[in-house]
Amino acid sequence: xxxxxxxxxxxxxxxxxxxxxxxxxxxxxxxxxxxxxxxxxxxxxxxxxxxxxxxxxxxxxxxxxxxxxxxxxxxxxxxxxxxxxxxxxxxxxxxxxxxxxxxxxxxxxxxxxxxxxxxxxxxxxxxxxxxxxxxxxxxxxxxxxxxxxxxxxxxxxxxxxxxxxxxxxxxxxxxxxxxxxxxxxxxxxxxxxxxxxxxxxxxxxxxxxxxxxxxxxxxxxxxxxxxxxxxxxxxxxxxxxxxxxxxxxxxxxxxxxxxxxxxxxxxxxxxxxxxxxxxxxxxxxxxxxxxxxxxxxxxxxxxxxxxxxxxxxxxxxxxxxxxxxxxxxxxxxxxxxxxxxxxxxxxxxxxxxxxxxxxxxxxxxxxxxxxxxxxxxxxxxxxxxxxxxxxxxxxxxxxxxxxxxxxxxxxxxxxxxxxxx
Numbered sequence: 001x002x003x004x005x006x007x008x009x010x011x012x013x014x015x016x017x018x019x020x021x022x023x024x025x026x027x028x029x030x031x032x033x034x035x036x037x038x039x040x041x042x043x044x045x046x047x048x049x050x051x052x053x054x055x056x057x058x059x060x061x062x063x064x065x066x067x068x069x070x071x072x073x074x075x076x077x078x079x080x081x082x083x084x085x086x087x088x089x090x091x092x093x094x095x096x097x098x099x100x101x102x103x104x105x106x107x108x109x110x111x112x113x114x115x116x117x118x119x120x121x122x123x124x125x126x127x128x129x130x131x132x133x134x135x136x137x138x139x140x141x142x143x144x145x146x147x148x149x150x151x152x153x154x155x156x157x158x159x160x161x162x163x164x165x166x167x168x169x170x171x172x173x174x175x176x177x178x179x180x181x182x183x184x185x186x187x188x189x190x191x192x193x194x195x196x197x198x199x200x201x202x203x204x205x206x207x208x209x210x211x212x213x214x215x216x217x218x219x220x221x222x223x224x225x226x227x228x229x230x231x232x233x234x235x236x237x238x239x240x241x242x243x244x245x246x247x248x249x250x251x252x253x254x255x256x257x258x259x260x261x262x263x264x265x266x267x268x269x270x271x272x273x274x275x276x277x278x279x280x281x282x283x284x285x286x287x288x289x290x291x292x293x294x295x296x297x298x299x300x301x302x303x304x305x306x307x308x309x310x311x312x313x314x315x316x317x318x319x320x321x322x323x324x325x326x327x328x329x330x331x332x333x334x335x336x337x338x339x340x341x342x343x344x345x346x347x348x349x350x351x352x353x354x355x356x357x358x359x360x361x362x363x364x365x366x367x368x369x370x371x372x373x374x375x376x377x378x379x380x381x382x383x384x385x386x387x388x389x390x391x392x393x394x395x396x397x398x399x400x401x402x403x404x405x406x407x408x409x410x411x412x413x414x415x416x417x418x419x420x421x
Contacts (some may be wrong), residue, residue, distance in 0.1 A: 004352055015358025027415075039270045044185040047126035050096045052408040053264055054252065057130030058344070058369050059242040061221040065182040066348040067190040068270065068365065070176035070401060071205040073139060078148040082420050084204045088180075088197055091415040095193045098126030101200070108336030118199065120192050127186035128242070129193055130367065134268040134403025134416045139177040153419060155258040157267065157373050158404045165384040166392055173272060173399030176208045181268070181367065186216070209399070211272060213365045220346060226299060228308065230349050231280055231394070233292050234299035237307055240344040251344050251369050258265075261418035264407030266369045269376045272350075272399040275363040276340075297310045301330060304406025325390070332382055332389040341378045343368040363395075373402055 044063075048056050053197055061106055076157050091101040100106055102116025109115055141147060152198060160175065184190040188319040191212070217229045218236030219225035222243045229235040248254075253262045280288070289296055299307035303315040303318045314333055315323050324331050345368050351416060352361040370376055407415050414421075 002286065003099065008190050012041060022406055037063055042125070045125035045127050047097045048128055048130050050093050050131075051410075051411055051413075054408045055132045055265070055405055056096070057132035057181055057183050058251065058266055058346070058405070058407070059220055059247070060128075060130050060183070061224055062216040062346055063130070063185045064189040064214065064220060065190050066185050066211065066365065067182045067187075067194040067209040068213065068367070069180050069182075069194050069210045070136075070270075071178045071180070071198070071201060072208050073147075073177045073205045075204045076147070078420070080204050081148055082414075085203060085416050085420065087200050088416045090416070091196060091200060092131045092193075095196065096126060096129050096131060097147060098124075098129075101196050110243075118192065118195055121189055124186060124189055124192075127180065127184045127189040129184040129189050130181075131193060131197075132181040132268075132405060134179045134181075134405040135419070136176050136178065136401060136403050138175060144289070148420075149417070153259060153261065155262055155404055157258060159373075161269070161373070161402050162377065162381075164397070165388065166395075167384075167397045169400055170398050173209050174401060176401055176403075178205065179270060179401065179403045181266060187212070211350060213350045213363050215349040216324065217347045217349060217364060218345040220344065228278060229364060230275055230291075230351075231287075231288070233294060233296055234307060235347075236345050237294075237299055238311070240342055246342075247270050247344075249371065250342050251371060252341065252376070253371055261406060262404060266405045267370065267373050267376075268401075268403040268405050269366070269368045269370070269373065270399070270401045270403070272395055273364045273366055273368040274361070274396040276394045276396070277360045277362055290325050291328060291394075293324045293328030297357050302328075317344075327387060327390040329383075329389050329391040338379045338382050341375045343370045343375050343379065369405070 048060055050056060075081060083409070094101055100117035102114055106117040106119030106122055107113045137145065137154065137158050137160055140150045143372045163169070180194065181192045182190040184193070194210065217228050218239045219226055220239065220242055222241050226237050240247055244250070251266050253265050255263050257263070282293070285296060289302065294301055301307055301311045303312035304323070309329060311334060312325065313322065313324055313334060313336060317323050331337060345366070347364050347366045350363060350365050355361045368376055384392065406418050409415060409417060
């Protein structure tokens with residue numbers, strides 16, 4: 001390989017178009033601007049710190065785009081698994097800061113060799129990219145046999161989720177050894193990140209399935225407006241927010257919850273939920289609102305008030321019936337009906353084209369984070385129970401997975417160091 005110095009994405013652009021850059025920007029000021037008008041970076045394009053006590057991409061304000069991938073580890077060598085995790089971490093550090101992977105990146109290497117970086121994000125900023133990893137039960141044990149010497153390290157909570165009433169799970173979309181969540185404000189940046197991590201894994205892990213998502217369906221910060229799902233309703237109004245006083249108790253594994261390697265981590269639930277879009281679109285507005293339990297326009301609860309008004313499940317109308325139907329999604333998911341259980345939701349809309357009948361293959365890629373999987377299980381059992389969520393008539397759950405997300409890493413650490421270090 002030729003002796004060329006490594007170039008970051010921005011350094012490459014600087015070398016290629018220094019004249020143009022100099023003509024358009026001088027000393028950090030835009031064309032035609034005076035020195036009293038500095039250029040301000042787009043807040044949605046700036047990098048997110050990779051290192052920290054917790055992994056980024058959990059409490060980070062939810063970005064607009066998702067590329068989620070689940071992989072099966074094909075090597076049976078612990079050393080190769082550790083090596084892969086270290087290479088992934090090194091690449092993730094670069095990707096999240098807007099740089100290319102490898103030493104020579106996409107175009108600075110030897111012409112006779114394949115580029116180290118695939119190159120489709122050249123010229124694009126970091127776009128708030130976060131990369132979050134989680135380990136599935138099958139990474140620790142498969143077919144009754146421990147793997148990678150990790151049998152005793154598996155948390156008691158890390159078991160396959162139960163089959164809920166109404167689930168129609170597809171085996172190829174369920175389970176998996178490792179999950180990686182890429183969130184960004186530019187879809188090409190998220191796709192580029194996953195593409196390169198999968199490429200690095202060649203010979204040691206293979207893709208089980210992946211999913212693209214757009215239009216976040218939850219807010220993880222009070223500073224964000226509530227987004228809408230593909231049914232047209234505001235989604236995640238009452239979601240746990242990073243500013244909430246009890247967020248640590250809801251999201252992060254605490255000392256004494258299980259093995260020490262998970263302290264500061266979280267449990268990720270991922271489920272692909274297909275929506276019966278065409279059937280829903282024929283439902284009258286009043287019916288849609290009764291099914292959800294909120295007004296479609298304002299997002300306010302049917303018990304009264306604006307979007308953020310307190311939900312009053314006991315309030316009744318002139319006919320004596322609850323204003324929020326007991327089988328509505330809001331009522332069934334409310335903490336008062338689930339022993340106080342709450343979760344941090346971080347899902348995304350998806351459209352995978354059309355199915356064989358010409359209908360939209362669309363829905364919600366549900367993602368949640370919680371201190372214990374039991375929080376999700378309790379809520380989902382209530383939604384799928386005998387007096388189930390009225391929304392279930394329009395939903396089909398196709399995939400399911402549970403993953404243990406370790407804590408964050410330091411400047412010299414690697415993903416899963418507390419488990420495999």
